[in-house]
Amino acid sequence: MFKIIEKKFLSENVAKLVIEAPYIAKSRRAGHFIILRIDKNGERIPLTISDADVEKGTISLIVQRVGVSSHKLCAMNAGDFILDVVGPLGKATHIANVGTVLCAGGGVGVAPLFPIVQAMKLAGNRVITIIAARNKDLVILENEMAEYSDELIVMTDDGSKGTKGLVTLGMEEVILREKVDQAIVIGPAVMMKFAALTTKKYDIPTMASLNTIMVDGTGMCGACRVSVGGKTEFVCVDGPEFDAHKVNFDEMLSRLGAYKEKESENYDEYVKSCEAAALN
C-alpha cells in the first residue's frame, strides 16, 4: 500500500499526487516512470514521475482525467492508499552538456518533461522550454519550469495565455533564431509527431518520450511495442525515450486506441455508478 501524502488540482482535469515510495524516490532519475494499480480490480497504468523528494521518500505524479483509472485516481485524496506502485521503470534520460536544448511539452506531457528540464539545466545546458496547452486553464508547472529554464515560452491554442498557436510554431521560431543542439518533445502522440517533423527539417537530434499502453512494464508482455526505424522496440525496457525522427507515430496512435471501445464502455459504467452513488 502506498500512501497519498498530498493531492491538488493543477487545472480542472489535471491533478498532482505526492505518494510515499521511498525506494522509488531514491532510485528514480529523469525519464523514469512507474506503474500503479489503484485497487484490486484496477488496471495497471504507467505514469511518469514528475518529481521526487529523497529526504521525505516521496514521488510526484501528474495525472490527467481521461478514462476510468485516471478519474478514480483524481478522486483520491491525501491519506488514501494506492494498492500497488512499482518502479522506477524504463531507461533514464541520457543527460549531458550538449549546448542548447529545446524542451517542448504539450498538455500533461509537460509533467514528465519537468525532471528532464531540471537535469538538463543542472548539467550546464542552455535550456529553452516551451509549454503548450489548449487554453490558459490547462497550462501547468509554469513556475517550476521557469526556475530551471533560461527562457520559458508559454503557448496556447486559443491565445488565452502566452503566444497563440501550436507548439511547433514556437519551436520553429526558436530554431530560426538560434542554434539548437538537441530537442526533447513530450506530449500527445500527434503533437510529438509534428514536433519531430519540425526538428527533422533542421536536422536537430530529437528525443521523444512515449506513453504507450502497458501491463507489467518490465518487458514481459509487449503491449507497449512501437516501431522505431522499422524495428520493434518495447517502450517499457528499451525506452520510454527514442529518436523522435525514427518513431512510427501513426502506428503508435492506432495502438493507443486499441481498447477505445472497451474503455468508453467502462467509462460510461463508471459515470453511471458515480451518479448512482451521488443519488444515494
Place this chain on the structure above:
Amino acid sequence: MEEELNEEYYKAERKTEWRDKLRKEIKAKERTNISRVRMPEADPDVRNKSNLEVNKGLTLEMALAESHRCLDCAVPTCIVGCPVGTNIPKFIKYLEAGDVLGAAEVLKENNSLPAICGRVCPQEIQCEAQCFYVKKLSKEGAAIGHLERFVADYAREHGPETIPGLAEPNGIKMAVIGSGPAGLTVAGELAKFGYDVTVFEALHDLGGVLKYGIPEFRLPKSIVDYEINTIKNMGVKFITNFIVGKTATIDDLKEEGFVAFFIASGAGLPNFMNIPGENFSGIQSANEFLTRVNLMGGGNKNFDTPVHTGKNVVVVGGGNTAMDSVRTAKRMGAERAIIMYRRSMEEMPARAEEIKHAIEEGVEFINLASPIEYFADERGKVNKMRVQKMELGEPDTSGRRRPVVIEGSEYDIEVDSVVIAVGVSPNPIIQQSMPELEITKWNTIKVDDNMMTSIPGLFAGGDIVRGGATVILAMGDGRKAASGMHSYVQSEVFVNI
C-alpha cells in the same frame, strides 16, 4: 537435468520391513495386469465455457488401485526422470499402505510444490517415461503425476497445515529475485537451512508464471496461494512491487545485509515473428493475453483491464503456452479458436494431454501453416491474416523435420484477434542493471555447476538461465542453487567473520 541415484539409500529404504511386506502382498504379475487409472475430466462442452478445472483428480479408491501397479522396483529408474529427485516408489508405497499423509511428507522432502507439479509437469517425458512398465513391458507407466496430485490435494484438504522441519534460524539474509517456481523452491530450501529469506517480486501478485501464465482451468490460483502460504509459514518474507535492478540494485541490497542472491526473473520477454503488420492492434503476445486474463481479470466485467478476443481468434505456435492461450480464447467466447502451427501434429511441443483437451473443447488446428502478413481496418485493428502453407523437409538440429514453404500456397483468414505464442526470451532488467554479469549469446545468464553466475554470491536458475523451459526444471535448478548458496555462504561468510 537428472539427479544421480543414491542407490544405497534407496535400497536401504526399500528393504524396510513394511515395504518388503507390502511388496509381497500382491504378486508382480497381478500388479502388472491392473490397467492404468483414467483421470476424470470435466465435460468438454461445459468446461470450455467456464474456468472449471479440467482434470478433476482421482478418488481415494482410484488412487489406491493405481498405487498397486507400482512394482517398487529394486532400481527405481523413475526417480532418475524427476528433475527434483522425488522418492517416487516411497511415496506411492505409503499411499498403498493407506498412509496418505505419510506419502505427502515424502513428496515434501524434495518438492515444495507437489500439488502444482502433479498438475503441470510433463510426467510422460520424465518420471513416467522411465517407469519399468514403459521401458520393459511396453505398457502405460504408473500414473505418477496423477498420484502426486492426489496425495498433495488430499493432504491439503484433510491433513493438518504442516511445514517441513527447519534448522535453527541463523540470521543470515538471503535474497530471492522472482516468486515463480524457481524462486519459490529456493526460498523453501533456504528456509529449511535456517536462513532469513526475502523474496522480491516485480508484479503485484506472487507466483510468477504460475499466476500470470498458467490458466485457472489447468492450475487453480487457490492451490498456488496455498503452497506460497506454506513457504510464508516457514518464515520466508515476500515483497511485491519490487524490481531488483530498478527499485533497488543488488549492491543496495548488499548494503542492507543480504549476503547471497538467487536470480529467477524468468523468461519475460515475448518473441514476435517480425512480419508485416504484426504491430496492428488486436495482435498480442501470449504473455500479454494470458496476463490480462489470468492476473488482471480481463474479460470479467468487474475488472477494469480490457483484453482483445473476438469470434475468430488465431493463436500462432504449438507449445503449452499456445494451448493455454487458445483454450482461454475459447472460454472467452471465440467461435473459432484456432491453433496455427508450422509443423505437423506429431512435432507439436505441447503436452499430449493439452492437445487432447484442446481438441475435445473444440479448438481447431491449422497445421503446416504460418502467417506471413497481417491486415487491418481503417482504425489499425487487425482483421485478416495471410497464411503460407508448409511441408516437412529434412530433420533440423532439433531432430524434428524442418518446415519448408510451399510456394504459391498463400491464403487469407479473417481474424478478430491474434495471439503470438512462438517462445520467449530472458527478461533483460537484471542484465541491464549489471553489465559485468556474464551472459550467453541468447541473453541468458551464465552459471556454473552450482548455479553460481560469474559474480560470486550471485546465483541464477529457471528460465533466466534456460531460456524457456518447464516449471519442474526451474524447480530442479532451485534445489541445486539452494545447496550451492548454502555451501557458498558456509565457506565464505563464516570464514570471513
